[in-house]
Amino acid sequence: MNAQNGNLSFIVLGASGDLARRKVIPALFALYCQNLLPANFQVLGFARTKMTDEAFREMITAHLTCRYTPGEACGERMTEFLARCFYRSGRYDSRESFQALYGTLRELEGPQEACRIFYFAVPPAIFHDIAHALGGAGLVRPAGSQPWTRVVIEKPFGTDRASSDELSQQIKTVFDERQIFRIDHYLGKEVIQNLMALRFANLIFEPIWNRLYVDKVFISWAETIGIEGRAGYFDGIGVIRDVMQNHLLQMLALVAMEQPVSLTKYVRDEKVKVLRSILPVTIEDLVLGQYAAGGGQKGYREEPGVPADSITSTYAMAVLRVRSRRWSGVPFILSAGKALDRNMTEIRIQFKRTAGHVFLDKWPEGLPPNELVIRVQPDESIKFGIMNKVPGLGLNLEHTELNLRYASAFDGLIPEAYESLILDVIRGDPGLFICEDELEASWDVFTPVLHEIDEKRIEPEPYAFGSAGPAGIQKMLSKFPPRW
Ligand code: BG6
Secondary structure, three states: OOHHHOEEEEEEEOOOOHHHHHHHHHHHHHHHHOOOOOOEEEEEEEEOOOOOHHHHHHHHHOOOOOOOOOOHHHHHHHHHHHOOEEEEEOOOOOHHHHHHHHHHHHHHHOOOOOEEEEEEOOOHHHHHHHHHHHHHOOOOOOOOOOOOEEEEEEOOOOOOHHHHHHHHHHHHOOOOHHHEEEEOHHHHOHHHHHHHHHHHOOOOOHHHOOOOOEEEEEEEEEOOOOOOOOHHHHOOOHHHHHHHHHHHHHHHHHHHOOOOOOOOOOHHHHHHHHHHOEOOOOHHHEEEEEEEOEOOEOOHHHOOOOOOOOOOOOEEEEEEEEOOOOOOOOEEEEEEEOOEOOOEEEEEEEEOOOOOHHHOOOOOOOOOOOEEEEEEEOOOEEEEEEEEEOOOOOOOEEEEEEEEEHHHHOOOOOOOHHHHHHHHHHHOOOOOOEOHHHHHHHHHHHHHHHHHHHHHOOOOEEEEOOEOOOOHHHHHHOOOOOOO
């Protein structure tokens, strides 16, 4: 049976939490508004907090948006959608709680057996308990059976290679790899999905997409906010585990991988290959920072729940090296930071300098390099930096940009990452999800240095809240002057 024309139960574990309220359930509503959910579906929330169905509906309403059905129709759509949302409370480690959940599901599903998606919007520490309780209560059907059962899990998948392997083993005692959808929500972002089209649907990039033409690649991620009360999750974890080992490394993989045999099946194989070719990061290739007070905002160590001597990094710059014929010698400079001066995620492919001898009298230090800038957010765009003559008498050159701004080039709404990914789970398309091999290879890049930082208690450099980051950035960048 295909969920699209069948019966689907979407069970959100951790339904009273932030992720469920802000991302998962609004994405389901958005799919509903676009008629992308099956005719019969039910959303069943489960968490420890006691709540009635009505209270649950009230709680989730606040985050449902009318993007796809503006105007009066929206109210109607919301009422219909909410009428299919239910809630049960219980303990995550209790088979009885899940047996009760099973009873509710059977009632809601009616006589036609439903496909089931279990969405784990809970901390990974309890993944194992839940998986076991689900298995014990008979809620999980074996892989390959119809109607199917799938499980969606969210990072962090462990804190290093060993703990990630352990988590994988635990989950695999109940679910088969074919049933597991590991979300990295950056893979659902529109511009990141476009990397495939940009690279493999255009002729002009391929001949220059290599060490002969590319000088360096920057993958940068910046947020203006601090940890916003998430000390319980963030402290001891830090920005490398939070976003670099997953979101940024996935972007790198899509930029650096070879063309897959087909888009439907083999993208992950190519990503695994390139991830395995990355040398483990060393401490010499790393800048670590931690935000201090600035602009009237608290420093990280003053945040509630953060120890006064915490060495958790809120900023990191790492230089990664890919050992391959295509990329040998090209540094991939990844940076990620909270409490910085801007909100921005982008990939910047910087090409080598042109010899440009005829212009050297005007630009004795050399012409600025061409750059392809893929802006993931905000203001999604693809820009290409070129040298151009400034119109007018005389010969003056300027570095200018060809700019494809999504907002002006395309009419349609840009879907939220979660909409796209949840739809793929329903359709059974695992292409944009992280497979076990990718996870292992990603941890191998960072695990040795993460251990070294923890063991030697390496202090991050302070930087002011709202600044451009720690001073060490400039020193690191000066090691990579532009090449010809
Ligand atoms: C999450 C991180 O994975 O991504 C957060 O845990 C971060 O720390 C968030 O703020 C950013 O996501 P987005 O989609 O807002 O860029």
